[in-house]
Amino acid sequence: MSSVGFAEAIDDAIAERMAVDPAILVFGEDVQLLRRNLYARFGAERVRNAPISEAAFLGAAVGAAMAGLRPVVEIMMADFLTVAVDALVNHAAKLADFSGGSWGAPMVVRVACGGGYGDGGQHEQSLWGWLAHIPGMAVVVPSNPVDAAGLMRTALAHDGPVVFLEHKLLADNWLEALGRGGRSGLEFDVPPAGARAAHPLPANRVAFGRASVVRSGGSLTLVSLGVGVHQALEAAEALAEDGISAGVIDLRSVSPLDRGCLVEQVGQTGRVVVVDEDYLRFGLSGEIAACLLEAGLRPRFARVATEGTIPFARHLERSALPNPDRVMRACRQVLSS
Amino acid sequence: MPADPWLIYRWMLASRLFEQEVARLWHAGLVSGEMHLGTGEEGIDAGVVTHLGEGDAMALDHRGTPPLLMRGANPVSLLREILGREDGLCRGRGGHMHLFIPELLSASSGIVGASGPMAAGFALASQQLRPGRVAVAFFGEAAMNEGALLESLNLAVAWRLPVLFVCKDNGWSITTHSPSMTGGALLARARAFGMPAADVDGTDALAVSAMTEALLPHLRQGNGPAFLLARCVHLDGHFLGDALLEAVRRPLQVLAPMAIPLARSALSRHGARFRDRSHAVTDLLTRAGRASSAARSLPDPLDRTRRALLGDPDRLRMLEATVAAEVRAVVDVALEETP
Ligand SMILES: Cc1ncc(C[n+]2csc(CCOP(=O)(O)OP(=O)(O)O)c2C)c(N)n1
Ligand SMILES: [Mg+2]
Numbered sequence: 001m002s003s004v005g006f007a008e009a010i011d012d013a014i015a016e017r018m019a020v021d022p023a024i025l026v027f028g029e030d031v032q033l034l035r036r037n038l039y040a041r042f043g044a045e046r047v048r049n050a051p052i053s054e055a056a057f058l059g060a061a062v063g064a065a066m067a068g069l070r071p072v073v074e075i076m077m078a079d080f081l082t083v084a085v086d087a088l089v090n091h092a093a094k095l096a097d098f099s100g101g102s103w104g105a106p107m108v109v110r111v112a113c114g115g116g117y118g119d120g121g122q123h124e125q126s127l128w129g130w131l132a133h134i135p136g137m138a139v140v141v142p143s144n145p146v147d148a149a150g151l152m153r154t155a156l157a158h159d160g161p162v163v164f165l166e167h168k169l170l171a172d173n174w175l176e177a178l179g180r181g182g183r184s185g186l187e188f189d190v191p192p193a194g195a196r197a198a199h200p201l202p203a204n205r206v207a208f209g210r211a212s213v214v215r216s217g218g219s220l221t222l223v224s225l226g227v228g229v230h231q232a233l234e235a236a237e238a239l240a241e242d243g244i245s246a247g248v249i250d251l252r253s254v255s256p257l258d259r260g261c262l263v264e265q266v267g268q269t270g271r272v273v274v275v276d277e278d279y280l281r282f283g284l285s286g287e288i289a290a291c292l293l294e295a296g297l298r299p300r301f302a303r304v305a306t307e308g309t310i311p312f313a314r315h316l317e318r319s320a321l322p323n324p325d326r327v328m329r330a331c332r333q334v335l336s337s
Numbered sequence: 338m339p340a341d342p343w344l345i346y347r348w349m350l351a352s353r354l355f356e357q358e359v360a361r362l363w364h365a366g367l368v369s370g371e372m373h374l375g376t377g378e379e380g381i382d383a384g385v386v387t388h389l390g391e392g393d394a395m396a397l398d399h400r401g402t403p404p405l406l407m408r409g410a411n412p413v414s415l416l417r418e419i420l421g422r423e424d425g426l427c428r429g430r431g432g433h434m435h436l437f438i439p440e441l442l443s444a445s446s447g448i449v450g451a452s453g454p455m456a457a458g459f460a461l462a463s464q465q466l467r468p469g470r471v472a473v474a475f476f477g478e479a480a481m482n483e484g485a486l487l488e489s490l491n492l493a494v495a496w497r498l499p500v501l502f503v504c505k506d507n508g509w510s511i512t513t514h515s516p517s518m519t520g521g522a523l524l525a526r527a528r529a530f531g532m533p534a535a536d537v538d539g540t541d542a543l544a545v546s547a548m549t550e551a552l553l554p555h556l557r558q559g560n561g562p563a564f565l566l567a568r569c570v571h572l573d574g575h576f577l578g579d580a581l582l583e584a585v586r587r588p589l590q591v592l593a594p595m596a597i598p599l600a601r602s603a604l605s606r607h608g609a610r611f612r613d614r615s616h617a618v619t620d621l622l623t624r625a626g627r628a629s630s631a632a633r634s635l636p637d638p639l640d641r642t643r644r645a646l647l648g649d650p651d652r653l654r655m656l657e658a659t660v661a662a663e664v665r666a667v668v669d670v671a672l673e674e675t676p
Binding site: 015 | 577
């Protein structure tokens with residue numbers, strides 16, 4: 001049976017829309033090679049290499065979006081968004097509010113993120129909580145090719161800015177270039193169900209702000225996104241062997257956040273473990289706790305997140321990022337009463 | 338003082354052999370992540386670093402290993418860092434893109450363009466605390482399109498900061514040919530900020546050294562920054578496993594799996610005009626060749642420096658044997674287990 005990879009699924013969803021919407025342009029550093037299948041089909045006018053000038057081309061995307069285009073801008077890694085973030089924070093995200101709702105910037109910022117291949121703390125950050133902190137832009141983080149394609153279709157129909165984060169352990173082209181580099185025998189914790197899906201993919205959209213309950217369970221709810229979803233599923237399976245029924249929520253979008261789903265699921269179990277590859281403090285995991293409290297719930301709560309700068313060494317990196325052992329420990333902690 | 342060609346060659350050779358060992362360890366899977374080597378740019382690094390001394394600072398890019406070795410970094414702890422060991426230079430936290438040596442006022446960054454502002458800050462501290470000392474910013478030609486670097490060129494002029502901006506021009510930014518994404522000429526660009534700028538063949542270490550020597554008094558006397566543009570090649574491509582380089586070396590393995598999806602895309606209904614599509618496909622198929630012929634168009638800086646020393650073959654042989662033995666010893670010690 002043939003299958004489709006994560007990045008390929010996203011590329012195909014973009015191609016699908018580019019074929020019918022001439023307003024869509026793809027640009028970013030090295031995209032002609034990186035997205036060569038789009039380049040070969042849509043040519044150099046619509047698939048443009050950019051200089052290493054993120055502040056300029058991300059800023060230009062905002063202007064282009066305001067003036068009738070629908071740019072898909074690639075920023076190689078979330079870490080590099082930092083040099084250009086004014087375009088998002090002060091401009092794209094503010095436009096609809098500043099203009100009293102009369103003007104929008106429909107654009108997609110496609111960004112590789114995440115760690116697990118030993119590239120160090122300037123190349124492996126997730127930063128989705130940091131981005132989602134800003135009102136006025138959507139931030140989505142798919143965990144598998146089907147959702148990735150479905151979210152990209154929605155992004156390409158959205159009327160405002162969308163940051164679309166693709167994890168490098170799921171997108172095989174990124175892992176190949178940055179982690180493997182043509183070497184054999186290296187091991188990475190690539191979740192098979194996250195990296196590939198059966199061909200053909202369903203052609204539907206995945207709405208923003210709609211989490212997916214990927215496993216139901218009565219005694220504990222694991223909440224995650226991206227690669228963390230697969231670690232949560234692994235933990236849930238291990239718990240099932242001990243007779244504990246754990247459910248798993250795949251958030252899929254950070255902003256908007258599916259508060260209803262969280263409240264409903266955790267309301268049933270009274271125990272929640274958040275698995276979040278972004279930083280621990282002032283981020284998504286705290287937001288989830290707040291949203292449960294605001295809904296009047298008082299669940300047992302634990303979180304597994306990235307606690308500090310991600311170290312380069314693989315063994316240190318492994319313990320700094322969420323991993324199955326840490327997830328299991330957190331589960332036992334909330335179950336222990 | 339004109340540079341000692343023997344010392345320069347010794348540095349370049351030590352750096353080359355060291356990085357070849359890094360490559361071997363990386364290929365063996367003992368080094369994780371990306372690996373950007375400075376192989377091919379040693380002439381620039383050596384020609385500049387030979388004029389630095391106590392109190393001078395270096396802001397490095399993602400190819401920081403050669404300048405650090407030349408500046409006197411401990412090669413064992415550097416290699417251990419690259420291997421991700423907790424007894425490494427930065428306790429395994431940094432890796433090859435994030436190397437920091439406070440005693441040498443040397444810091445690297447994996448963020449393109451970051452060395453410009455960093456060097457400006459180092460130079461500000463020199464101006465206030467260590468008059469006469471300078472800061473060097475090393476970066477590639479494509480970084481010259483990064484806003485922060487351009488702003489730092491201006492800042493350095495406005496504040497008369499003693500920064501030597503060293504632009505290592507290999508013509509490529511990963512898979513993008515830099516001239517295709519760069520307006521105007523870099524030398525003119527630097528001059529437009531109001532600083533002296535010179536260009537030099539970066540494969541000629543002695544020429545780089547002479548040019549650096551000519552520029553530095555301007556900085557040390559407190560007259561502000563200067564800019565040095567030096568051409569080079571990166572012999573191991575952008576990083577190890579570089580797809581463009583691999584496409585040249587092993588075209589069938591690299592290009593074959595790309596061919597079917599590419600053809601399918603190029604022939605899909607609804608897309609650009611035929612001419613634009615065929616232009617794109619041709620561009621993709623020839624890009625690797627263009628990258629490699631650019632690489633072959635310049636001499637290896639090591640050979641070039643070596644040629645100046647052929648007059649004393651015995652000394653040369655001895656030097657090469659010594660350096661090779663030293664690097665081997667570094668690798669052996671670095672790989673030892675420590676309790
Ligand atoms: C801000 C930022 N954008 C993009 C990258 C990804 N990147 C790493 S090296 C590189 C190319 C740099 O080209 P150049 O400055 O010419 O240096 P070279 O690698 O050729 O030595 C790019 C795009 C990055 N590290 N940082
Ligand atoms: Mg370059």
